[in-house]
Amino acid sequence: MTVPSQPIPAALREPSQRVSPRAQLMWGLTAALEAVVLLVVLTVAGPVTEWAPVPWWAVVLVALVAAAYVCVVPKWRYRVHRWEVTGTAVYTQTGWWARERRIAPMSRIQTVDHAEGAVARLFGLATVTVTTASAAGALEIAGLERDRALALVDELTLMAETLPGDAT
Amino acid sequence: MTEDPAPEVAGGWQRLDPRMLLVYPVKELVRFLPVLLGVFVAGTASGGGWWQVAGVGVPVALGLLRYVTTSYRIAQGRIELRRGLLNRHVLSTPVDRVRTVDITAPPVHRLLGLTSVRIGTGTASSDEDDRLDLDGLPAERARSLRAELLLTGPDAGTTADLEPPAVLDLDPAWVRYAPLTSSGLVLAAGVLGLASQALESLGGIDIDTRQISDGSSGWSWWLVVPLGLLAIGVVVTLLSMGGYVVTNWGFRLTHTGPARGGAWHLRRGLLTTRETTLDDERLRGVVVAEPIGLRLAGAARASAIVTGLDRGQTGSAVLVPPAPRAVVERVAGSVLRTGLPMTAPLTGHGPRARTRRYTRALGPAAALVAAAVLLALLADLPLWLPVLASAALPVAAVLAADRAAALGHVLVDGHFVVRSGSLDRRREALELDGVIGWNLRATWFQRRAGLTSLVATTAGGRQAVAAIDVPDTVAVGVAAAATPDLLAPFLVTGE
The missing domain is CATH 1.10.287 (Helix Hairpins)
Structure with a gap:
């Protein structure tokens, strides 16, 4: 980890991926x-x-x-919901009135859940939830196509496994 | 273990201390007390003496059985607890999963030189059966077990006589802060409630209010009300002081082992003594809380942000009970190993955050006044109602000003420091290594004002440290400076 420097004003861009229409x-x-x-x-x-x-x-x-x-x-x-997974982090943007951006490092991921609600299944969609050791830090990506979600779960599980540490 | 009075069972299983044979039956008797009372009443009525004997005998036998059927062992890197006669229950956990070892000694245990050891693994289960409690070990065995399990320093077991210098020793004069905390008031209210219920069931005190009203008793309302309030105030003060003394008597905070990689030990309690150990490895930060009462008296209290505490065990993360602010800052500084997070000046959140504090405080107050005026006009209620309600406005304004003045954050010496709140002001310092991720939350109103609530998530304490209403670019800048590798790929470039 690099030594923290003094903060300079900056801005976050939106995550790159959209969920299914x-x-x-x-x-x-x-x-x-x-x-x-x-x-x-x-x-x-x-x-x-x-x-x-x-x-x-x-x-x-x-x-x-x-x-x-x-x-x-x-x-x-739909306009707000976005997500992005890189080699080092997961980044999501959710909400509508209150917009919430969450960023968690790959090394701190504890579990990756895949859930399909009754309504979601009608449309062939699924929700992927990534939890960290903090109860305040779960990242949820709702409305993904089923296959996309399953692939994402595999990808995340694999990446989280290869990184060491107990994630707390 | 050279001398181990506890009898050994086959396979390395050990029983608890035989002195527990005195404790268990008594505990079971107390648990069965309601049933026993019923049995005794029924027995006296029917004239039979055997029921009473059985009523006492069954709990005592249960207590004895509990001793005989409970055993534990530490073997092959696992600690196992076996109990139950019919429903055999074996709890087993790897030694390297042990996060906390808390030693408590209720009064009866202390008389017999025993302690109860709770081994915490950071489990989220709140089931009583899933607790690894070794209830009834000799005090010195409990300490050596703790050293064995937590590996606190190479010879933590032998340095017991050579106690390290205390970082904090309770000054009995601090009991003056007890009535200023809400916990003291809650305790006092609870005791008063119980007492009034007891009085009620015993027939109650009958005060004839008519005699006071017509002056025939020689008392007037002008005398009764202030005297009553004074009496309640005195009782509440005494009770909360009593609570403070019972919980915090002999409070002593020490550090053992190397400067990093050692552990903090905390001992306190008048009747029941509690000893808690916090590894440096699991310490993520410190929270200094200044509820309004303490703040006005120049006092504060501190707790640690610790990972791996079992659910509902947050009380054991206390670092400093209500004490003078200077003392709290000194202890917080030595726990964090840097005084800067507690003393460094904070960056304010600016005029727009201030405006939001005012709108959020004055809005509801204004709505209250409007409702009162409407009611007075439409429902023909007395006019003093809106006048009383309008008193909410200045109160809200003062609150808003204080809340706005509290807002601040800073990144200093490897810590993310945040302050907020008025009635419950808190200054939280979180180690940057303890930051698990960031949540940036903004409602539509906040986005219009260009503000974001920046939340650092963590595995300890309240799970999150939040800086509310930070200007957008500052919030992202702070997060980026705190964890550059994490944020870098997502920053807007080319500006």
């Missing part, structure tokens, strides 16, 4: 399902239980907000 559909469908469940609960809860009467205009308001969310947020997410 189908991720927008995945996020959109997930959001739509959640919105439907919420709306059903709101419309049914009022008449059935009588103790929580939700006025109709509130339901319409919630529906409008949910529709806007379903239309806008997946596209926004």
Whole structure:
């Protein structure tokens, strides 16, 4: 490791790789399902239980907000979500309103997870999660094509294995 | 081991100290106490004496069984603990996985010269059964075991009589800081709660408020309320001081072994003594916390950022209990092996970070005032409500100013140092080798203001050290200077 010098102002570029465009559909469908469940609960809860009467205009308001969310947020997410793996580090950018960039050195990687949620499988997508010894430092790349994700897991596992140290 | 009073079982398995035969039955009796009370009440009612005998006999027998069925051994680089009669349970862990060895001695153990040894492997499991506890070893055996397991210095076992100079010895006068911490208040509140419940169940004290109101008792509200508050204040102060003394009595911090690669030893406790060891290898940094009460009194406390502590074991990373600030800085300096992280001037986060502190503090306060005004107008509530609510504004402003003044960071002498907070101000110093990665988080508002929260992740302490609302380019610059190899490929070039 080189000796740290005094900080000079600098800027990070975005990670080079984008996730699959189908991720927008995945996020959109997930959001739509959640919105439907919420709306059903709101419309049914009022008449059935009588103790929580939700006025109709509130339901319409919630529906409008949910529709806007379903239309806008997946596209926004897709524009933000990026990732990059080099020989020495993993770099991800996630979020939409709050954008989070995470960088972890390859030598500190502890586990590499591959997960496919129910909705993700509909679109042939997968999520790769890279964890480090810090609970605050997991890097998640959602919405990768399945084959791409599997290849990435293999690549990361191999690289993490060849580097020494106990990663703490 | 030249003299080992513990009887040996076949295969190198050793039992715990026979004196535990006195402790286990008592512990089991205490555990069965509720059942025992029931049995005794039922027994007296039915007139039979045998039930009582069985009620006492079963726990005692269980206690004896626990001693007989528990054994441990250290062989072939593994430490193994075997226990249970019907459900045999063998815990086994490689010696080089052992991260901590904590020695505690509750009062009964101390009377008998025994200790309980907890061997920590940094496991995330919180299951009681997965703990490697050797409950009941003679004190000197526990110390030599610790030296054996942690390999702290070549002869850590023999230097026991030649104790190294203390880096910190508790000054009993520091007990004056106890009431100023929130933990002291929580403790006092807990005790008061218990006491009031006990009083309640014993019939309670009956105070006739009408007599006070109409003045017939000779007491007036003007006397009762201040006196009551004073009494509560005195009780809380005494209780928190008591808590401080019980936890921290005899607090002593020492360092053994070579300057690097040795270990810190911490001993404290009035009734139950606790000894904790922190390897230099696992030490990643120091946190100096100044909650508002301590800060106003010129005091602070410090804890260590240590990797490999078991979950829920964070308490054992304490380095300095509430003590004068100068003392805390000196100890933090010697633990970090450089005083600079604690004394170096910090780089502020600039006017935009200051503005954000004000908007974030004043926004909710203004909303509160607006809500109070609306309520007063619409719901016809008394007018003093909005007046009272508007008191939130100056409080929020003061808080914001203090929070803005706290913000700062610096890279100094191989440490990433960050300060933030007002009511709970913290100055954290993290060794750069302990930085596992960086998170740079910015909400839409932060991006508009050109700010980023720079978080260094680490495997110890709270898992992260965060500098909030740092100007974008400064944040990246700091991360790049701290870990040049990591950031270099991702920096914007050609500027």
